[in-house]
Structures are given as structure tokens and as C-alpha cells.
Amino acid sequence: MKIVGIAACTSGIAHTYIAREKVMKAATELGYEIHMETQGTIGTENELTSDQIKEADFVLLVVDIKIGGRDRFKGKRVVEVSTNTAIKAPKKLLEAVVTKIQNA
Amino acid sequence: MTIDLNNFDIGQVITKDLISLSLKSMNKKDVINELTDLLVKHGDVENKQKFVDDVLAREKEGMTGLGEGVAIPHGKSIAVKNTTIAIGISKNDIQWESLDDKPVNVIILFAVKDTDANTLHIKLLQKVAILLANEDFIKNLHTVQTKDELIDLFINTSKE
Numbered sequence: 001m002k003i004v005g006i007a008a009c010t011s012g013i014a015h016t017y018i019a020r021e022k023v024m025k026a027a028t029e030l031g032y033e034i035h036m037e038t039q040g041t042i043g044t045e046n047e048l049t050s051d052q053i054k055e056a057d058f059v060l061l062v063v064d065i066k067i068g069g070r071d072r073f074k075g076k077r078v079v080e081v082s083t084n085t086a087i088k089a090p091k092k093l094l095e096a097v098v099t100k101i102q103n104a
Numbered sequence: 105m106t107i108d109l110n111n112f113d114i115g116q117v118i119t120k121d122l123i124s125l126s127l128k129s130m131n132k133k134d135v136i137n138e139l140t141d142l143l144v145k146h147g148d149v150e151n152k153q154k155f156v157d158d159v160l161a162r163e164k165e166g167m168t169g170l171g172e173g174v175a176i177p178h179g180k181s182i183a184v185k186n187t188t189i190a191i192g193i194s195k196n197d198i199q200w201e202s203l204d205d206k207p208v209n210v211i212i213l214f215a216v217k218d219t220d221a222n223t224l225h226i227k228l229l230q231k232v233a234i235l236l237a238n239e240d241f242i243k244n245l246h247t248v249q250t251k252d253e254l255i256d257l258f259i260n261t262s263k264e
Contacts (some may be wrong), residue, residue: 021237
């Protein structure tokens with residue numbers, strides 16, 4: 001399973017980075033390949049490449065605010081959750097999304 | 105101040121003056137005030153009321169309790185002179201809006217300068233945020249006995 005995603009929270013100081021870290025860890029533990037971009041107060045980091053996006057099975061937006069560059073995901077399956085959801089139960093979140101995709 | 109961006113140390117934003125291991129406050133608002141007093145005394149916040157108001161305004165936008173007894177209130181504010189963090193630990197259970205609906209004992213208050221964009225200090229706060237995704241780190245936060253232990257915990261975990 002290949003995943004790309006973006007994390008972005010209201011003030012772009014803390015939740016963005018905690019959420020990214022938690023989701024990345026959970027994905028790795030589950031054996032998935034993941035790339036997560038952050039859009040925080042210091043701008044965009046770990047920007048997704050078009051190849052990463054192209055290869056991804058789905059896009060995971062872990063966001064509390066409007067993000068930039070959403071048009072990059074045109075035609076992709078996009079799942080959107082809050083940073084709180086991702087911080088609270090990252091593994092459960094990924095498993096639920098993957099199950100849904102595999103059964104679709 | 106010149107710091108090698110590739111080799112910076114989290115110890116640079118954590119100082120003993122900005123740590124309280126025995127918060128006296130019994131509720132969220134008082135905790136924010138008590139930690140802000142440390143920031144004012146240390147010269148990092150210039151206008152206490154303005155900063156507290158900005159932190160409380162952020163609180164209204166969404167919960168800052170991460171679960172496991174830890175909360176990270178934060179304010180990006182014109183009242184902040186130096187971007188930094190203050191850490192408070194309490195023996196009391198402080199009621200806080202949290203992801204696990206439980207009270208907190210460790211409160212890490214992020215003070216961010218309004219005009220601070222793309223600076224080293226925000227990168228350091230980012231490092232602190234990443235630590236908070238580490239379950240062992242969170243567990244250890246609840247057992248530290250001294251300020252030195254607390255600072256070492258931050259520094260050592262961030263080097264892992």
C-alpha cells in the first residue's frame with residue numbers, strides 16, 4: 001500500500017508535526033510506504049513529488065484548515081480527517097481506510 | 105547567535121528558568137497564567153495579558169490536550185519577544201480538553217513570536233512536537249524528578 005498525505009493544523013506550530021510523525025510511524029509499522037508533506041507556519045516541508053502522488057493508492061489529508069495544492073490530487077482517492085483523529089489513533093485510522101479501499 | 109542548522113540542539117529552547125516541576129495552579133486558566141509568569145520573568149513575553157488572551161483564543165479553536173496526560177497550549181502572539189517553550193508539571197489533575205477526555209499533569213506552553221517565520225526557533229519547536237509523538241517520551245515525562253532529568257529527556261530523545 002502506498003500513501004501520500006498532507007498535515008496542516010490551525011496555527012501550524014505543533015499538531016501538524018505531531019500528526020505527521022504519528023501517521024508516518026503507524027504506516028511504517030503496518031508495512032505501508034508513506035510520504036507526508038507538512039504545511040505549517042514556516043511553509044511547506046517534505047513537499048510531495050508528482051511521482052509519489054502518481055504511485056499512491058490514496059491521499060490522506062490530515063488537516064484542520066484549507067490547504068494549498070489540493071488540485072495535485074485530481075482523480076485520486078482522497079481521505080480527509082482532522083489532526084486530532086490522526087494523533088489519537090493513527091493506526092486505527094490507516095487500517096480503516098485501507099480496509100475500505102480493499103473492499104471497494 | 106550562529107547555530108549550525110544541521111546540528112542544532114533542542115537544549116537551546118529549554119532552560120531551567122522556564123520549567124516548574126510543582127505547579128500550584130488547580131485549573132487550566134491558572135496554569136496558563138502561571139507558566140506565562142515564567143516567560144515574562146525570563147524576558148520572553150512582554151505583555152502577559154495579551155499573550156494569555158492569545159493562548160486562550162487558540163484554545164477555543166480546538167483541543168490542545170494530546171491524551172496521556174499531556175497538553176500543549178500555544179500562542180502565536182505579538183506579545184512574544186523570543187520564541188520558546190515553558191514546561192509545567194503538576195501533581196494535581198488539571199481539567200483540560202483532551203483527545204482521551206482525561207485531565208493532564210504535564211503542560212508544555214509554546215510561545216511563538218508573531219513575526220517568526222522560517223527561523224531556527226520554530227524548527228526547534230517542531231522538534232519538540234515530534235517528540236510528543238513518541239510514546240516512550242510521554243511515559244518518561246510523567247516520571248522525571250528534577251529539571252536536569254527533564255532537560256536530558258528532551259535532549260536524549262531528540263537524538264535517537
